[in-house]
Amino acid sequence: MIEIKQVTKNFAGNAAVKDLDLTVPDGKIFGFLGPNGAGKSTTIKMMTGILPLDEGSISMNGVDISKEPIKAKHQFGYVPDRSDIFLRLKGMEYLNFIGDVFRVPENVRKEKIEYLTKSFDIYEALNDQIHTYSHGMRQKIVVSGVLLHDPDVWILDEPLTGLDPKSSYTLKEMMREHAAKGKTVFFSTHVLEVVEQLCDEVAIINKGHVQFRGSMKEMKQQFQEDNNLEKLFLELTQNE
């Protein structure tokens, strides 16, 4: 479970996120939506410990990211939207590094690296440096790294961008399986069709405030039944 309480973040005096409250329950796929510059990335960066919080608290499975950062970071796996990971490492070296960081036992590592990289079709590229990978392949190696240590909470920033249809399908299936096991999947996206297909719950953020939070059903009920998600999204995020 992810709990975000009264979180505020300012940049040069301007609030990028203001008094944000959000609870992401276990067993759900949670979609985080918002237009460009709405505060999505800032929120995710604060959740993952990349940016410090100005006010409020964020906890992962009850562990506060500001107070116990190392313990909290062991609770989640993060797939960033940028593929600037450790590019000079080979795919295999990267996964071994992640294995060492998260203390994944050797036998589990062997089994999972093989399974995951074969599922994502990057097995043959494991001996290459990551900077020679395409964007999609980089995305796949990072996703493999996250799944390698199998954390309870998955935080995925635009995870499907750049993935081919097969890998996209595989990842979506994995997200469903993870949520079905009673664990948490939190992801941000711009692709509204994916939200409709995949999400149990959504939150829409605009100008640093949550505009809506609830299930897909609730969202449609709250607005006009016949509206599609695109229209709802535009309505919620339009400027006054």
Add this chain to the structure above:
Amino acid sequence: MSNTWKLMKLMVKMQLSFAHRSTAEKSGYLILAVVMIPFGLLILTLLNEMIAVMYEAFSPTGDEAVILGILFVLMTVFYCFITIGTVLSSFYFAEDVESFVTLPFHPYQIAAGKAAVPFLSLYGINAVILLPALGFYGLHSGAGILYYCWSFFIWLLLPVLPFVLTAIAIMFIMRFVNISKNKDRSKVVAGLLGFVFVIGINVVIRLESGNQDMYQLAVEQGNLLELVTKFFPTAYISSSALTAPASLQGILYLILMIGISAGGIALFFTIGQKLYFKGVLGLSGGKRNTFTADTVEGYVKKKPLIYSLCKKEVLLILRTPTFFTQIFVQSLILPVLAIVLITMEMDGPIGGAGAQLADMNGKTVILASAALSVVIFGSNPASISSISRDGKSWFNHLYLPVPPSKVIMSKMLTAYLLNAISLILLSAAALWMINIPLPIWGAWFILSLLISWIASAAGVMVDLYSPKLDWTDEREVFKGRFIGIVPLAIEALVFGVILVIVLNIKSLQGLWPVSGALFIIFLLLALLTQRALKKITERRYHKLL
């Protein structure tokens, strides 16, 4: 032509602009500039002294043009050496090469744009050494206004030909190196080129200077300048233009120099048009080795976290050409050069240095060798780039569950390890080639280990305080940051004060008591530095983005 100009301006602005730098960084530069004034004055005084001595020696025989000849030859060698690295990085290894290739520019225009910053950077060293040197020569020779006017033109023109010829040679080589298939290998070879160049030049100069008969013959025939500038025609032409600036001959030489430089630029454009893209295209392909094993068994190894972090750092340095050249190769230049020199001078004064040290005062020897270690290990390129090397991937450290202290320690250990390689090489040469007495060697080695530890920690601290993470080309990590000088200046001051105090404590005499005292002081200093590093890590680690 306007597109070429626009492209050049854009690239210069992107790399050298101060606009995106913070106020703290800008004030840092200002403070540094003020701190550098004494160093600058020291260099100027030394230059002036050297020129004065040489002028007195050469002017009676009318050979004073040789001073300019030597100056221009040395500068030409410098230009070529610097250009190899900067052009390779800018033309072929920079991350932004491909984004320019897709724009509707001619190859020569992109080559010209890419050449702008490497070329302008030559004027940094030009302004520090050549400009004042020409001024001092003018003062000593009592030159008139024309000399200073021509000097300015020569100052502007001298880097042109070495730069374009080196760039053309590199474009020619890269045309035939199949960079997309051998990218990593070609980058490593390129990194080593500069290294071999420095050693080679040194060996050649040593071999040439041993040729006394030739020197004598040249003096007798009055063509000493020709001898000195034998392989450097522009140095000969420039010296001749400045020796008699008011004469027709002097003016003709200046016009010739302008003509040669213009011709060089035209040649660069022509060859750039033909060759540049041939070397660049396919650059991002990278080498692919298909992983053919049926299972990952044997590739998966569980290691302690600190080992994994250090391995990541070492691989990053060895596999990134700029880091490989600037960090690994540079830390090896000094020891290897020293070993080459010692090998060539085994029968000379250096070979017998070990025996002489044994007869000297132990206190003086250990203080002097400790001071030498501060100079050699004081500026550690691996430590001053430890955070900046990560660039835009720095954020990865922030979401992984690794304590900041461990990440920083891995970076410091990597810097220390690379320093240790040069220390081991140097100490092996000192022990087996110069036969430095074992006690002196042992004391120096242990003190150097501590000095190197302090230097590595100081370097990491400085980079942690003001890292450069937003780079598009790895060279920006080192270029124009003056960051290497900061820890060196602090260490020079701290160690300088310690060594002077120890030197003046009359009751402290002999190799072992002095070494013991230094060991305790350096150990305390190392502990203090480590504590300071811990503090600055706590304060800065999460605030770098």
